[in-house]
Amino acid sequence: MVTLQLNHVSARYGRHPIVQDITTPCFQGGQVVALLGPNAAGKSTLFRRILGLLKGEGEVAISGTNAERPVAYMPQETGAKAVLTVYESVLLARMQGRSLKVQAADLAQVDRALSELNISALGERDIGDLSGGQRQLVSAAQALVQEPDILMLDEPTSALDLNRQINLLGVLRRLADERNMLIMVALHDLGHALRFADAAMMLENGRLIACGPTADVITPTLLRQVYRVEARIEPCSKGRLQLIVEEAV
Numbered sequence: 001m002v003t004l005q006l007n008h009v010s011a012r013y014g015r016h017p018i019v020q021d022i023t024t025p026c027f028q029g030g031q032v033v034a035l036l037g038p039n040a041a042g043k044s045t046l047f048r049r050i051l052g053l054l055k056g057e058g059e060v061a062i063s064g065t066n067a068e069r070p071v072a073y074m075p076q077e078t079g080a081k082a083v084l085t086v087y088e089s090v091l092l093a094r095m096q097g098r099s100l101k102v103q104a105a106d107l108a109q110v111d112r113a114l115s116e117l118n119i120s121a122l123g124e125r126d127i128g129d130l131s132g133g134q135r136q137l138v139s140a141a142q143a144l145v146q147e148p149d150i151l152m153l154d155e156p157t158s159a160l161d162l163n164r165q166i167n168l169l170g171v172l173r174r175l176a177d178e179r180n181m182l183i184m185v186a187l188h189d190l191g192h193a194l195r196f197a198d199a200a201m202m203l204e205n206g207r208l209i210a211c212g213p214t215a216d217v218i219t220p221t222l223l224r225q226v227y228r229v230e231a232r233i234e235p236c237s238k239g240r241l242q243l244i245v246e247e248a249v
């Protein structure tokens with residue numbers, strides 16, 4: 001089973017420290033971990049540090065995987081300038097780091113990723129011609145199709161309508177449950193985090209100020225302190241925890 005643990009991890013741009021001294025419990029395959037925090041808290045920077053795109057102090061410990069590329073990443077920006085169809089772009093993402101010869105299994109994985117995200121009908125479209133939400137789903141498919149042990153997604157639902165938000169998060173939940181992937185997902189919608197994530201990490205000014213089971217992290221006290229909103233958390237008729245925001249303070 002894949003595991004990921006951060007030990008005193010920091011990251012900086014030039015001389016500006018952004019992420020500072022982050023230590024987490026050992027997360028493992030099967031978990032969905034929400035990465036939370038206000039704008040500029042350092043969520044994307046932490047993803048880049050985990051991916052090795054940024055250097056810094058501390059250790060990113062990944063074990064329990066034989067994959068050559070155990071981590072796939074869906075960035076926040078999903079610009080699509082290449083002249084490729086959706087199908088080609090997802091296949092290209094699949095083939096990164098694999099042998100050049102496309103096998104039937106690769107095509108099957110492309111079909112599966114497109115179908116899981118309900119975008120099979122877009123396969124022949126040029127990615128440059130898509131709407132923002134369609135592009136975001138293609139970007140998610142490009143990450144999913146790699147079948148990583150660890151999947152990191154930076155605000156994957158920000159351009160999606162409500163149905164597609166819930167569908168994408170449901171797909172992520174299933175990937176964790178059925179394929180034992182470890183999913184780490186940055187979210188601004190704390191209601192989504194309460195509903196889909198097992199654990200949450202709350203960043204503020206580059207520091208980890210809370211980490212643990214989602215309902216222990218997303219509390220009225222922390223919401224007032226970090227997000228400056230008055231909010232209640234109550235179960236709905238189906239027993240799912242809901243976030244009700246009263247006002248900004």
Ligand SMILES: Nc1ncnc2c1ncn2[C@@H]1O[C@H](COP(=O)(O)OP(=O)(O)OP(=O)(O)O)[C@@H](O)[C@H]1O
Binds near residue numbers: 013018044
């Ligand atoms: N390439 C860069 N060079 C210098 N500073 C950067 C760079 N990218 C981000 N920053 C700064 O690092 C800080 C953290 O940014 P980051 O993108 O990690 O935050 P975030 O939590 O992902 O924010 P958001 O929720 O707004 O996407 C911000 O102050 C930002 O201005």
